[in-house]
Amino acid sequence: MTQHHDADVAIIGYGPTGLIGALTLAAKGASVIAFERDTDIYSRARAVTINDWTMRILQELGIDERIEKVIEPQRALRWVTYDGQEVMRVEHPPSSLGTRNTKPRFYNIYQPTMEAELRRCADELDGLEVRFGAEVIGIEQDADGVTVTSRDRETGEETTTRARYAIAADGGSSPVRKALGIEMHGDTVPTQWIVIDCHAKRWWPDRDFLTFWTDGERPVVDIALSAGNHRWEIPLKAGETEADFATEEQVWPLLEAMGKTREDVDIHQWAFYRHHVRSADRWREGRVFLAGDAAHLMPPWAGAGMQSGMRDVHNLGWKLARVLRGELPEAWLDTYEVERRPNVEFFTGLAVGLGRVIKQEATPEEMAAMNAVPENTVTPFEPPLIAPPVLDAGWIAGEQGDGSVIGRMLPQPVVGDAVGTMARFDDLVGHDFVLLGADVDPTTLLSDEERAAWDALGASYRAVRPKTSFTQGPDDLVDLDEVLLPWFARYGVQVVAVRPDKFVAAADKTGLGVPTL
Numbered sequence: 001m002t003q004h005h006d007a008d009v010a011i012i013g014y015g016p017t018g019l020i021g022a023l024t025l026a027a028k029g030a031s032v033i034a035f036e037r038d039t040d041i042y043s044r045a046r047a048v049t050i051n052d053w054t055m056r057i058l059q060e061l062g063i064d065e066r067i068e069k070v071i072e073p074q075r076a077l078r079w080v081t082y083d084g085q086e087v088m089r090v091e092h093p094p095s096s097l098g099t100r101n102t103k104p105r106f107y108n109i110y111q112p113t114m115e116a117e118l119r120r121c122a123d124e125l126d127g128l129e130v131r132f133g134a135e136v137i138g139i140e141q142d143a144d145g146v147t148v149t150s151r152d153r154e155t156g157e158e159t160t161t162r163a164r165y166a167i168a169a170d171g172g173s174s175p176v177r178k179a180l181g182i183e184m185h186g187d188t189v190p191t192q193w194i195v196i197d198c199h200a201k202r203w204w205p206d207r208d209f210l211t212f213w214t215d216g217e218r219p220v221v222d223i224a225l226s227a228g229n230h231r232w233e234i235p236l237k238a239g240e241t242e243a244d245f246a247t248e249e250q251v252w253p254l255l256e257a258m259g260k261t262r263e264d265v266d267i268h269q270w271a272f273y274r275h276h277v278r279s280a281d282r283w284r285e286g287r288v289f290l291a292g293d294a295a296h297l298m299p300p301w302a303g304a305g306m307q308s309g310m311r312d313v314h315n316l317g318w319k320l321a322r323v324l325r326g327e328l329p330e331a332w333l334d335t336y337e338v339e340r341r342p343n344v345e346f347f348t349g350l351a352v353g354l355g356r357v358i359k360q361e362a363t364p365e366e367m368a369a370m371n372a373v374p375e376n377t378v379t380p381f382e383p384p385l386i387a388p389p390v391l392d393a394g395w396i397a398g399e400q401g402d403g404s405v406i407g408r409m410l411p412q413p414v415v416g417d418a419v420g421t422m423a424r425f426d427d428l429v430g431h432d433f434v435l436l437g438a439d440v441d442p443t444t445l446l447s448d449e450e451r452a453a454w455d456a457l458g459a460s461y462r463a464v465r466p467k468t469s470f471t472q473g474p475d476d477l478v479d480l481d482e483v484l485l486p487w488f489a490r491y492g493v494q495v496v497a498v499r500p501d502k503f504v505a506a507a508d509k510t511g512l513g514v515p516t517l
Contacts, residue, residue: 003144005162007033007129008324010148012136012176013169015042016111017292017309019118021167023061024317026128030324033161034128035150037135041115043269047306048223048231049074049210050114051106052095053389054307056412056502057314059424060431063121070113072226073104075208077385079357087214088357088367090383105386108210110225111306134159139166139179141287165320166288167313172276174294180285186278186297194245194272196232196255198265200224212301212358213258219358220258221300230265232258233300242272275299275355277348283337289316296344301354302385304347312340318431318500327458331517332395339394346392350384378403378490391503395517398510405491406510410436410502413481415464418471422480429477431500433459435512438488439466441473442495445508453514454497464488 009025011018014036022032050071058064079087092105122128131150137158138149146166151158168176177184200207207230213220221233234254236244245251248267255265276297283290292309316336322328353370356362373381379402382388390400391407398406412425421428435442435454442461443451464477464484471478479485488494497506497514506512 003162005145005164007031007161007163008165009033009320010035010146010161010163010166011169012139012148012166013171013292013294014119014130014132015169015171015292015309016047016115016118016306017294017313018167018169019115019122020057020061020310021169021291021313021317022128022130023063023118023122023125024057024314025321026122026125027061028318028321029127030321031127032129033163034130035134035136035148036130036132037153039133039153041112041119043112047111047303048109048225048300049106049303050109050307051303051386052103053409054310055095055103055107056426057310059426060314061121063118066121067114067117068107070117070226071107071109072224074106074108074210077210077212079212079214081214088371090385092386093382106303108224108226110227110229113227136170136176139176139288141166141285146287164287164324167291167316168288168294169291169309169313170294172278172293172297174290176288177280177290177294180288182280182282182285182290184278184280184297186276188278189275189299192236192242192272192274194234194236194251194254194270196234196251196270197225197268198230198232198255199268200228200230200265202264204260204264212354214358214360216360218257219360221358222258229268236272245270277352279341279344279348283341284333289333289336291316296348298344298348299351299355301358302347302351304351308340308344308347311343312336315340315501329517335394335517339391342392343389346384354385374402389503395499395505395515396503397506397513397515403491404510405488405493405496405504405507408491408504410496410498410504411483411487412502413479413483415484416467416478416480418474418476425477425484426502429460429462433457433497433500435459435461435495435497436477436484437461437463437495438485438493439463439469440494445495446512450512450514457514459497 008030009032011021011034014034022034025032055064058067076092077090095103095105133153134150135153136150140147145162145164148161207224211222223231278297280295283295291312298305319332371383389409396407400406415425416422441463462475462477464479467478467480493507493509495508496504499505505515
């Protein structure tokens, strides 16, 4: 008897995490039904930044240029005391993941505006249905799929929907996570913060810095958002409560203490929150996966909370779409948490450490360690906050470390093809498995068994030629920006196997066999 499914994937929650999950899956041909309990975008700006890794995901989805129009480049980060002493600064070099190394490394965003554009992009996709005002009140699963029960918040009508898999992107309080019996471990910091969002009325000196005013009693986050918005995040002192800041007149003294007046800004809105350091004990239960805040919560200091959720569902989405098409075995889905949890833990630890800096709790030794440059490194050092991403575990093979290419994300210069087309690497090569050779045909370094295994994954094979030489075949690439071939040479490799998400899975130096699951 054939099992009926209304969609391939049900996504519960349609914030940034659910949105990117829906976009990733629908763009790759999966049918998706998304459930969102609210009827409109959450009006308060929460996240404040995205970086080049996230932009590369948006590029794969074909929407990066649209999003780039509603966000703005970020100048740099600095930590400053109230007496004007700069404690630490992180400059933003151009992105190695962009075009001709001129794309910004970080961007300021205004989340409601960016989220609205993401939704408009999603509206244009076939195979994606979004049910607004639909609150998920039950989820059950069996060997063939997941049954989602939802209630229309306006009419009270209940509906059941069958999908092959489900992704819970329903936030930190995740009813789905609770229904699955998955526990959340960690702590909530007792200090309460007020977030004040304003419309800027004029420019002031160094407004384009993301400034952390470090102080043991009243540290402040001071950040320009896109579209003329500005935010201050300020902790409440002992004895202060939300009731002390119930009106705009009560909020204004906080901004005046930062040197801002009604000539500088208009207060748009304000809200209160606490920081969390929490993670679910597992991110999968059968055919249901947790993503974003439903799986993990971190303080905001590394700007990675929202982005981590977006990266979660992209990692899961490209694999799940291929599993649904029968191109990958179901066991690939077990790599989701294995690959994503270490990265989330890294950014959580980084956020906690940066929080100690802003609250003047970090020791001089801790401060020095954050920017310590190791000696005799192969990989050019960049502070952890801005360093390119590295895959620490999962579907990769070979020893990792400073001198290894394994797990690193391939840079993205402009490359050419044999007939002279010039484009960003991802746009020209696409988003499937590919083996790249440094001025060599990669198939010449493969055994028959290795070639057969890569062929089974639908891999392509491309030689990267210097721009000073001739191409030798129709699939050759030309290293126009002179980025890829020096990158190969740095790590002493001739051939790398690159995953659809542009992480290096294998190299000739440590073996070109297909990694095991």
